[in-house]
Each structure stands twice: as C-alpha cells, then as structure tokens.
Amino acid sequence: MLWAALQLPRDSAQRLDEQLHGLSIWALQFTPRVAVSAEAVVMEVEASVRLFKGRRALRDRVVQEAPDLGVVQVAWAPTAMAAVALARAGKENGVRRPLAEVLDGLAFGVLDATQPHATTLTQLGCRTLGDIRALPRGGISRRFGKDLLIALDQAYGLRPEVHKWVELPEAFKARLELPHRVDTAPALLFGARRLVVQMCGWLAARHAGTTAFALRWCHDTMRSKAAGEGGEIVIRTAEAMREVEHLCRLLAENLAKVELLAPAGDLEVEALEVHALEERSASLLPDQGQAGESLGLVLERIAARLGAHKVLRPHLCDDHRIEWMQQWQPAPERMVKRSPASGALPQPTFVFDKPLRLAVRNHRPMYQGPLQLLTGPHRVEGGWWHRVGTGDDEHACTVVRDYWLALSEHCGTLWVFSERLAQEETAWYLHGTFA
Known part of the structure; x- marks a missing residue:
C-alpha cells in the first residue's frame, strides 16, 4: 500500500474545516480513497500509480499543486497514520526504508494517541516511538489503555486502519475566507486561485470540464448601503476544460476590469456549466504541435482583455447555401461542432x-x-x-x-x-x- 498525507497548518477550527474539505475534494482526482485525519488529508494511491505514469510523476504533480491549497508538508508511507506522522515530523519519504526503522526515530508526539500521556511517557524516559515500543505491551495496555497500542499497531502496519471516505459532491460550490480584507479586484485572484484549483480537482474526479463558472465576493460588514452585499463575475470558455492556469488567466483579465465598491472578505466559486469530457489516449510519439498554448486558448485570453465581441472566429453551420454556411461568433462562446454541408463539387477557397x-x-x-x-x-x-x-x-x-x-x-x-x-x-x- 502507498499512502500520501497532505498536512495543513493548524488554524481556527472553522477555517481548518473549510480547508480540509476543499483539499479532500481536490484529492479525489487521484483516488476515490480519500479521508480526513486531524489536520491532514490522507489518500491511498497504490492503485493510481500506473494511471499517473509512476510514483515519481504522481509525487511531482501532488507536490507542485498542493501548495496552492495551503498544504505545508507532503509525506508518503505504507500506512495512513505513518504518513501523517512523517508529515508532522517534516519528513517526506517513508517508503525507501523499512517502516519500523523510519518510525522508531520519530518523536512520540507525532501520534495523537500519545498526547494524553505525554508527561508520563517523558517521565519514563521515552522520547521516540521506538522507546514506547520497547516497553512491555502488557504494561502499556494496563497503564495507558488499549488505544495507544492500537494506534501504534496501525501506524506500523500491524493492524488494519479504519477510515471514513470522503464522497464526491454532485455540484461544486466552495467558499474561502480571506486572511485580510481586499480593496482591489485583481488582488482577489490570490484567494480565487485556491478555489479554482479545488474546482479543477473536482472536475477531474468527475472526468468533466466546465464552460462557465462564477466568482462571487462578499463586501465587508462595515460598508455603505450603496455598495451592496457583494459582486459577481462569470467566466465562460468556448470548450469544456479544467486547466487551472488558463482559467486563472481568464479570471485575471476579467478582474482587471472590475472595481470593488467596498473591501471584500469572503470569496465563492461555483461551477455553473459542467460537461463530460471524452478522454483520449496520448500518442506514443511526441507531438510538437502541443508544445505551446493552443490558438483557442489564446483567443479566449485576448477576448477577455479586449471584450468578447471584438474577437470573432468562424463557425460552420448546417446550411447548403454557401453565404450562410459559415457565420462569425465571439471567440469565448462555446463552439457547437457541426459538419458543413457537403456536395459533389469541391468548395471554393x-x-x-x-x-x-x-x-x-x-x-x-x-x-x-x-x-x-x-x-x-x-x-x-x-x-x-x-x-x-x-x-x-x-x-x-x-x-x-x-x-x-x-x-x-x-x-x-x-x-x-x-x-x-x-x-x-x-x-x-x-x-x-x-x-
């Protein structure tokens, strides 16, 4: 088994719960076996390693994207509790050496079950998990109760763990309380990016993409009545997608044209239009044409800056009359793929x-x-x-x-x-x- 633990910093209970929920939804794109453990999210990814082209590729992707969601430490181990213990200790790799050798050197405080007995264990001369394991098991059970032994056995892989798996919601709507009030709309992008990353993880878990999502913000309570409760912008794409960078670029272009009527403190992102994506197998040969940004994405970004109706692209229609066989429409609008009317004669250039x-x-x-x-x-x-x-x-x-x-x-x-x-x-x- 291979488990990953994604540790968040300890925060207020409400903010930590929101962060854990968003992080767990994002993690469902890697595996359906995701659970919350204290201030961390754990996921069992052994069955997903081949899908993501090996352990190294999976690790690199998680480590690259997880900081956007506030993750401060990622750790890997054969058990979920061991992965959480390694994350708390600031160590990432727990799979290169035998698990007992890795855990024995950790301070015993990395396991929650040792916290109620920290003073007594210290008086007994215990400093590490290995020191506790060296004590007689019967004495540990009588003096500290069975919960400590169970936790040790589960961390070391000697007893099965029990988890409450996170379920994937049918719709996506996530909120985020900003660490401080924001006075300008472009500054909202920092917090909005975290919600967009969560949304793209949810879309990946559903094998879907979005053609429209909304960003909403709530104004501070100390505001004028004319400012209203908040504002909203809707971002639309021509094709269903879940690419974080492109969606954030579109969001940045639209926020640059927004003026906040009052300082904002809370954000919300909701996926409005969701469409299933047809997964395609990648070519065995490298495709040089995919090295850069596609023309469609470039047009969407330019349209977000200049205005939707100032960037047009051709649209084929089901019409035999050649004057109306092609029409022009704004580039950000979703393209309805249709086959042009074909005849016995070649069509003119x-x-x-x-x-x-x-x-x-x-x-x-x-x-x-x-x-x-x-x-x-x-x-x-x-x-x-x-x-x-x-x-x-x-x-x-x-x-x-x-x-x-x-x-x-x-x-x-x-x-x-x-x-x-x-x-x-x-x-x-x-x-x-x-x-």
Whole structure:
C-alpha cells in the first residue's frame, strides 16, 4: 500500500474545516480513497500509480499543486497514520526504508494517541516511538489503555486502519475566507486561485470540464448601503476544460476590469456549466504541435482583455447555401461542432460577398472569355424559412441555384451558378474562386 498525507497548518477550527474539505475534494482526482485525519488529508494511491505514469510523476504533480491549497508538508508511507506522522515530523519519504526503522526515530508526539500521556511517557524516559515500543505491551495496555497500542499497531502496519471516505459532491460550490480584507479586484485572484484549483480537482474526479463558472465576493460588514452585499463575475470558455492556469488567466483579465465598491472578505466559486469530457489516449510519439498554448486558448485570453465581441472566429453551420454556411461568433462562446454541408463539387477557397453577374453569349457564361463547364450541376434550393429585415423590408433568403465548376482560360477554376428566373435566358453568376 502507498499512502500520501497532505498536512495543513493548524488554524481556527472553522477555517481548518473549510480547508480540509476543499483539499479532500481536490484529492479525489487521484483516488476515490480519500479521508480526513486531524489536520491532514490522507489518500491511498497504490492503485493510481500506473494511471499517473509512476510514483515519481504522481509525487511531482501532488507536490507542485498542493501548495496552492495551503498544504505545508507532503509525506508518503505504507500506512495512513505513518504518513501523517512523517508529515508532522517534516519528513517526506517513508517508503525507501523499512517502516519500523523510519518510525522508531520519530518523536512520540507525532501520534495523537500519545498526547494524553505525554508527561508520563517523558517521565519514563521515552522520547521516540521506538522507546514506547520497547516497553512491555502488557504494561502499556494496563497503564495507558488499549488505544495507544492500537494506534501504534496501525501506524506500523500491524493492524488494519479504519477510515471514513470522503464522497464526491454532485455540484461544486466552495467558499474561502480571506486572511485580510481586499480593496482591489485583481488582488482577489490570490484567494480565487485556491478555489479554482479545488474546482479543477473536482472536475477531474468527475472526468468533466466546465464552460462557465462564477466568482462571487462578499463586501465587508462595515460598508455603505450603496455598495451592496457583494459582486459577481462569470467566466465562460468556448470548450469544456479544467486547466487551472488558463482559467486563472481568464479570471485575471476579467478582474482587471472590475472595481470593488467596498473591501471584500469572503470569496465563492461555483461551477455553473459542467460537461463530460471524452478522454483520449496520448500518442506514443511526441507531438510538437502541443508544445505551446493552443490558438483557442489564446483567443479566449485576448477576448477577455479586449471584450468578447471584438474577437470573432468562424463557425460552420448546417446550411447548403454557401453565404450562410459559415457565420462569425465571439471567440469565448462555446463552439457547437457541426459538419458543413457537403456536395459533389469541391468548395471554393474564396467566396464573394455578393455574386457577380456574368455576361452570356450563345447560352454560355462569359468571364474574360467563354467559360468551360467542367462539373455540375450541383443544385442548391432552400432558405424559404430564413427571413431578414423588418416590416415592409422583410423578405425570405430563398435561393434556387445550379452550381458548376467552370474553367477560365485566364483566371483558372471558378465557382459559378445559374439561377432559374422567369426570363428567356438563364442568369449566370460568379460566386467564388479557388486558391
């Protein structure tokens, strides 16, 4: 067995309970076997080692992320009580040597069961756990009770431990009391980051991501009535994710544009929109394209700074009419992945905003000379449901066209269509070109 203990500093009872709850929720991303022990959170990770690519990789990730949640010491051992004892002693590794050899040298105060008997044990000349184990077991049981022996046996792996496992909540909403009042909105990021880390751990445990989460703050009680009780901002992403750094960057950009009406003392983060993520197996070969930040994340960060409607990106729609096959939408909005309408003809690289009407000679379209029709027709007919304008100017965007792939002697391949009108001669238009 492999246990990890994440120790928090001793604080007020209320704040410690909040920190332990948030830390335990975050730890559930590594294993479902998470429990609270005194001022520490313990997790059994033996079955998760392979999933996280080995003990070293798992250790590095925990040690890197845990300080954001206030963890002051991480320790590893074959039992949960041994891991907590090592964390209290300021030692991390308890798996390289035999467990008895590791624990015997620790001061006996690292076990809670020894605290009520600290004075008597000291008078008996005991300084370490090894000194207590050297005493006769019968005498220990008669003088100090069975609880001390049970605790020793559990720490040394001679008796099974009993834990109350933490359950993963269905929704995420976490609060944090700031250590001091904050006067500026950007300063809220320090405390908000801890809550975002907790949220991302909860999302990882649920194999999900978020497309919207809210940060709320409560104003100090000594405030003017006009300031109100607090404020709120909502952060949205185009795709469901749980990347701490990117979410914190978006949060920082939005907080930079907020002005606090009064000092804030409490924070709350709530996951508003949660979506299941499809886990994909990583490639066996290194992917150079994943080395930096993706374009989508960069656009979201720029949009958070300049404004959502100042950064646009194309969005494919289920529409056969080429003018409405693509639309522009704000980059932070969630992209609904749709497949564009496909036909028998290849689609042009460049599409004109307004089709150019062509001259016709001998029933053949002309564009810097006669055009040779290569492939077609590809009929597109629809749009009767699509109405634009208001009042007397309202009209339907109906199209009735036959598209052709045409060849021009001087301009190369062109995208043209004929429109069936109530005229003697069919009208031809140039609608796009190919790169």
